[in-house]
Amino acid sequence: MLLILDVLTTAGILFVVSIGLLAVFGVLKIINFAHGAWLTIGAYCAVIAAELGLNPWAALPLAFVIGAALGGLAELFIIRPLYRRPLDAILATWGLGIVIGQLITLGFGRDVQMTPNLFSGTVEILGVDYSAYRLVALGAALVIGVVFAAAMEGTRLGLSARAVIMNETLARGLGIDTVRVRLVTFMAGAGLAALAGVLLTPLTSVDPNMGVGWLIGAFMLVMVADASLVALAVACLVFGAAQVLISTFVSPILGSIAIAVLAALVLRVSPKGFSRA
Amino acid sequence: MAEAARELEAAAGAALALDGVTSGYGAVSIVRDVSLKVAPGEIVALLGKNGMGKTTLLKTIMGLIPSRGGSVAIDGQAVAGMSPARLVALGVGYAPQEQPLFQDLSIRDNLRLALPSDRLLPGALDVVAGHFPFLKDRLAQKAGTLSGGEQKMLILARALMLRPRLLLIDEISEGLQPSVIDRIAAALAAVRGESGASMLIVEQNLDFALRVADRWAVLKLGEIDDEGPADPGARERVLSHLSV
Numbered sequence: 001m002l003l004i005l006d007v008l009t010t011a012g013i014l015f016v017v018s019i020g021l022l023a024v025f026g027v028l029k030i031i032n033f034a035h036g037a038w039l040t041i042g043a044y045c046a047v048i049a050a051e052l053g054l055n056p057w058a059a060l061p062l063a064f065v066i067g068a069a070l071g072g073l074a075e076l077f078i079i080r081p082l083y084r085r086p087l088d089a090i091l092a093t094w095g096l097g098i099v100i101g102q103l104i105t106l107g108f109g110r111d112v113q114m115t116p117n118l119f120s121g122t123v124e125i126l127g128v129d130y131s132a133y134r135l136v137a138l139g140a141a142l143v144i145g146v147v148f149a150a151a152m153e154g155t156r157l158g159l160s161a162r163a164v165i166m167n168e169t170l171a172r173g174l175g176i177d178t179v180r181v182r183l184v185t186f187m188a189g190a191g192l193a194a195l196a197g198v199l200l201t202p203l204t205s206v207d208p209n210m211g212v213g214w215l216i217g218a219f220m221l222v223m224v225a226d227a228s229l230v231a232l233a234v235a236c237l238v239f240g241a242a243q244v245l246i247s248t249f250v251s252p253i254l255g256s257i258a259i260a261v262l263a264a265l266v267l268r269v270s271p272k273g274f275s276r277a
Numbered sequence: 278m279a280e281a282a283r284e285l286e287a288a289a290g291a292a293l294a295l296d297g298v299t300s301g302y303g304a305v306s307i308v309r310d311v312s313l314k315v316a317p318g319e320i321v322a323l324l325g326k327n328g329m330g331k332t333t334l335l336k337t338i339m340g341l342i343p344s345r346g347g348s349v350a351i352d353g354q355a356v357a358g359m360s361p362a363r364l365v366a367l368g369v370g371y372a373p374q375e376q377p378l379f380q381d382l383s384i385r386d387n388l389r390l391a392l393p394s395d396r397l398l399p400g401a402l403d404v405v406a407g408h409f410p411f412l413k414d415r416l417a418q419k420a421g422t423l424s425g426g427e428q429k430m431l432i433l434a435r436a437l438m439l440r441p442r443l444l445l446i447d448e449i450s451e452g453l454q455p456s457v458i459d460r461i462a463a464a465l466a467a468v469r470g471e472s473g474a475s476m477l478i479v480e481q482n483l484d485f486a487l488r489v490a491d492r493w494a495v496l497k498l499g500e501i502d503d504e505g506p507a508d509p510g511a512r513e514r515v516l517s518h519l520s521v
Contacts, residue, residue: 156389156394156395159382159386159389159390160390162379162382163379163382163390166379166381166382167376167379169341169376170373170376170377170378170379171390172341172360172361172362173339173341173361173371173373174361174365174371174390174391174435175361175362175364175365175366175391175393176362176390177360177362179360
């Protein structure tokens, strides 16, 4: 029972961490290697919110807004000028991630920061005592996934974003303002990353480089999902399960590299990953 | 300045005026020094064999490929460098040939994407239903599940959604049976009759092209080889350019 809950909550956390990266990859066709830095920005929003004496939950909207605003600036001044040079754009996001990590170090120091618990204690579920917060994180993943899917399926902007994902040349030819779609998507992706950063704070230590490890996992998951939200959910479940099982029964060290290794194997066999399954 | 003024003067009165347009991909110029005019309400057929630059020329007019030289004017307004979104706002409708539909989206969503706002949808659907009634009855059907002919009608319908003043149509008759070609020819004639729209149609189907067009031009290796009116002698004259 414990194992099933671990798998589900791990998958939920991986989903929350990856969904912003997926949105940016789908629409802009670049991997945002600064994604980890935005997770870190979000976590430090929780630190700032605590210093300001705000309710810990207020850090969620705060992080989304700040993350999206900074994402907008990054798209405008760094990504957009490199629109026709996607490889350079990817390198630029890598550099941007390093710069943000250093700026956070300058502002807050290298030390691990303490943040208040969003939700503490355990609850009894199906006969076992389980971390209440991990269940909350799973709920948050479901809410974010459903809201994201509804926005993509039910709004005009979501339709335009899907059109750009499917065939950007055709979308442009029909008069869709693809520049605006890219900007809004990058802002949403950055905002979601920062939101995920806040949700990670009770589970991981908050320091200037906390995003790097999560970035690698998210990157591999998005590669396997290939811009499909459903495929991302499946990938999070499968690889999350592998991570939990290997950590529990073999070694936590191997568990931590399970996602990267398994994703590489899947992509070797099926370059399109899970998106066609 | 004087040259720009002269070009605009030459373009005045034309729905579409190309003057010395050159464009292409990478180091290669596919379209070279093309000058062509479409008068208001006129249908001009752009003919030529595969790989002669017809599609590239349409994409250049539409702002999907940057032009390397020359000028493009629509209703006397220089438009080179404008985004496709601005051209659509100026009244240009485009029916592409390559990957022309979102196969996984419904008819309704394919049509919606041609509009800047969903508020315009009911009126625009009435416009297209007037030409192709089946579209309005099957709005939820995925575009990829339509027959070849139905897909072509959807592509044309989508280009008509905003009642464009200038239509750029790329090989709409390709692979179609005669009855569908008749419907499309009738729709083009009706559109021109109702709104006075001008059209530049790229075609391989000579009979269809000469039936709907007022004038023709043959593109050969990226340059205009010959042009003339769609009169009884046109067919032979065009064929003489296509056969070599």
